[in-house]
Structure formats: structure tokens, C-alpha cells
Amino acid sequence: MIKKNLKINGIPRTLIVSEDDRLSTVLRNSLFLTGVKVGCGEGQCGACNVILNSKLTRSCITKMGRVPDDSVVTTIEGIGTLDNLHPIQVAWMVHGGAQCGFCTPGFIVSTKALLDENPSPSREDIRDWFQKYKNACRCTGYKQLVDAVTDAAKVMGGKMTLDELKFKMPADGKIWGSSIPRPTALAKVTGTCDYGADLGIKMPEETLRMALVQAKISHANIKKSIPRKRKKCPGFTRWSPIRTSRGKTGSRASLPFPPTRETGGTGPFYATPRSSSSGTPLPLSVRTP
Numbered sequence: 001m002i003k004k005n006l007k008i009n010g011i012p013r014t015l016i017v018s019e020d021d022r023l024s025t026v027l028r029n030s031l032f033l034t035g036v037k038v039g040c041g042e043g044q045c046g047a048c049n050v051i052l053n054s055k056l057t058r059s060c061i062t063k064m065g066r067v068p069d070d071s072v073v074t075t076i077e078g079i080g081t082l083d084n085l086h087p088i089q090v091a092w093m094v095h096g097g098a099q100c101g102f103c104t105p106g107f108i109v110s111t112k113a114l115l116d117e118n119p120s121p122s123r124e125d126i127r128d129w130f131q132k133y134k135n136a137c138r139c140t141g142y143k144q145l146v147d148a149v150t151d152a153a154k155v156m157g158g159k160m161t162l163d164e165l166k167f168k169m170p171a172d173g174k175i176w177g178s179s180i181p182r183p184t185a186l187a188k189v190t191g192t193c194d195y196g197a198d199l200g201i202k203m204p205e206e207t208l209r210m211a212l213v214q215a216k217i218s219h220a221n222i223k224k225s226i227p228r229k230r231k232k233c234p235g236f237t238r239w240s241p242i243r244t245s246r247g248k249t250g251s252r253a254s255l256p257f258p259p260t261r262e263t264g265g266t267g268p269f270y271a272t273p274r275s276s277s278s279g280t281p282l283p284l285s286v287r288t289p
């Protein structure tokens with residue numbers, strides 16, 4: 001074990017960690033800074049971006065042994081707060097940059113590092129930066145994100161006021177077709193939106209966890225013996241098929257899963273005991289951590 005003195009979001013912290021611990025794990029599991037998301041865990045998506053000693057850093061591939069003592073770390077929680085948003089966060093909300101929002105903290109931290117280095121980037125500079133640092137978004141698309149960075153840069157450079165940037169309710173009060181921020185946008189741009197893995201860290205250790213099982217093959221019936229076999233899995237507590245309002249046996253879930261013929265790619269969906277295509281969600285099983 002090693003001792004590290006770090007300044008994280010302006011607060012001095014003394015941490016006892018293993019050299020091999022990932023910075024993302026320490027930030028999330030020890031300090032509950034769950035705005036640091038872990039998507040791929042392999043340095044390929046930028047969801048875990050933090051600023052480490054002024055450098056944009058993918059924390060999922062940064063081992064604590066390589067973090068110098070007295071380092072300064074900024075996570076999304078140190079960029080802005082719910083009642084004191086950074087212009088980048090406002091711009092993200094106004095331009096609809098956060099759909100599922102999982103990539104959002106990583107993009108916003110990345111944008112902060114970009115604008116610290118280049119206060120007036122061109123659209124091409126912005127795209128190059130996101131490409132260089134491997135920021136990936138699989139649902140919003142990139143145009144809105146580039147628009148958001150461009151406007152944030154204008155506000156930070158004094159060419160636009162924050163009020164000019166903020167969403168304004170149309171005079172007729174009709175929001176259909178307007179760019180009104182989604183109700184969840186504020187939580188997503190501040191990293192305070194908790195996803196399953198975040199809740200898993202924050203719940204008591206003995207909390208039951210549910211595992212969604214997906215079919216690996218197409219066109220198969222699930223044999224009744226499968227739940228019995230699952231009982232042998234370590235920690236297995238209960239197989240939990242639920243009778244849904246559609247009269248089918250299945251479990252209701254709302255998760256961003258790849259499209260299948262049954263889900264159509266949108267949640268919530270019903271898991272059924274029959275697989276009609278690879279990836280079909282099967283009934284939930286419940287197990288301890």
C-alpha cells in the first residue's frame with residue numbers, strides 16, 4: 001500500500017491505496033465521485049476523463065502508482081455545481097448534448113481541458129480534440145456537442161453572456177420543437193445522475209443485486225432447469241420471473257440495450273422466457289454482490 005496526498009476538486013485528501021488501483025476506482029469507490037463514469041474501462045471511450053495536473057487523463061487506465069504525490073485532480077464535480085453551473089454545462093443543456101448522459105461528464109471535463117489550452121477552437125479543432133482523446137458518444141451525435149463547445153467558448157471569451165446562452169421559454173409558452181433542456185439534463189451535466197453502477201457503490205453491501213441475462217443464441221426456449229442450475233451460482237438468492245400486464249411471464253426493465261426484434265432498441269421492455277434473437281433479455285435473476 002502507498003500513501004498519496006492529492007488535491008481533488010480543491011480539497012486536500014490523504015489516501016492509502018494500492019499501486020495497482022485505478023484512479024477511477026479510487027475516485028468512485030473511495031471518494032464517491034461517481035460523476036467519473038467507467039464505460040469501457042480500457043481507455044477507449046473517455047467517459048472516465050479527469051484533469052490530472054492540467055492534463056486530460058483517462059482515469060480508468062491510470063494506476064495510482066503513476067499518480068505523482070501532491071497531484072491536482074479535477075473531476076466533473078469540480079467543474080460546476082447544481083446551483084453554480086459552468087458555461088460548458090449550460091451550453092450542453094441548451095444544445096441537448098446529454099441524451100442518456102453517460103458520456104457527458106467525460107465530454108465536459110474534456111472540453112474544459114480543451115478550452116484551458118485553446119480558448120477559441122475552430123469546429124475542426126474541437127472534433128480533432130475529441131478524436132485525439134477518444135471521447136465517444138453513442139446516442140447524441142457530435143454536432144450538438146461541437147455547437148455546445150463553440151458557445152461555451154464564446155461565453156468564456158466574453159463574446160456572449162451566460163444569459164444569452166440560456167434557454168428562454170417561447171413567448172407563446174409552447175415547448176414543442178424548442179430546445180428546452182430535458183428534465184434530467186441538469187443531473188447529467190453535473191455528474192450527479194446515478195446509473196446502476198453508481199447506485200451499486202452507494203447501496204449497503206448486503207443489498208440484493210439483479211442481473212439481467214441476455215440470450216447468446218437466437219430462437220431458443222429457456223428450459224425450466226436453467227433457474228435450478230443458477231441456484232448453484234455463488235450468491236444466488238432468487239430467480240425472479242414476473243407476470244407482466246401483457247400476461248406474459250417476464251420482467252420489466254429499462255436499460256440501454258442494443259436493439260433486438262423484441263425491444264426495438266427502446267426501454268422499458270419486457271424480458272420473456274423465450275429467445276427470438278441473440279441479445280434477447282431473459283427473466284431477471286437476483287443475487288447478492
Ligand code: FES
Nearest residue numbers: 039041043046060
Ligand atoms: S472508461 Fe475510461 S476510457 Fe472508457
Ligand code: FES
Nearest residue numbers: 099100101137138
Ligand atoms: S449521451 Fe453520449 S453516450 Fe449517451
